[in-house]
Structure formats: C-alpha cells, structure tokens
Amino acid sequence: xxxxxxxxxxxxxxxxxFRVSAPMVGPLFDDAxxxxxxxxxxxxxxxxxxxxxxxxxxxxxxxx
Numbered sequence: 004x005x006x007x008x009x010x011x012x013x014x015x016x017x018x019x020x021f022r023v024s025a026p027m028v029g030p031l032f033d034d035a036x037x038x039x040x041x042x043x044x045x046x047x048x049x050x051x052x053x054x055x056x057x058x059x060x061x062x063x064x065x066x067x
Contacts, residue, residue, distance in 0.1 A: 022034060022037075
C-alpha cells in the first residue's frame with residue numbers, strides 16, 4: 004500500500020482533487036467552485052432573458 008501512496012505523492016494527486024458523488028444523490032460535499040460557476044451561469048442566463056442582444060463594444064467604425 005505504501006508503494007501506491009508513494010506513487011500518488013510523486014504524481015501530486017490528492018483525494019480532495021476529485022469530486023465524490025453518489026448515484027441519484029449528486030455531490031456528497033459542498034464545492035465552492037461549482038457554486039460560483041452555477042451563480043455566474045444564472046447571472047448570464049437572466050441577463051439574456053431580460054436583454055437578448057449582446058451589447059455593442061462602443062467602437063463602431065474602423066479607427067486608425
């Protein structure tokens with residue numbers, strides 16, 4: 004078993020790098036990154052539901 008632990012240490016793999024989930028339950032632990040991504044996607048989705056056009060950049064012509 005120590006050889007396997009040594010192998011994972013050399014690869015810099017840790018158990019907390021992988022999300023653990025169960026069938027029909029979903030994630031077993033709270034994931035801050037997943038919450039942030041979900042919040043950002045909800046913000047973009049509601050913005051485009053209210054204003055379905057992408058805003059213009061402000062620079063409308065060719066500039067030299």
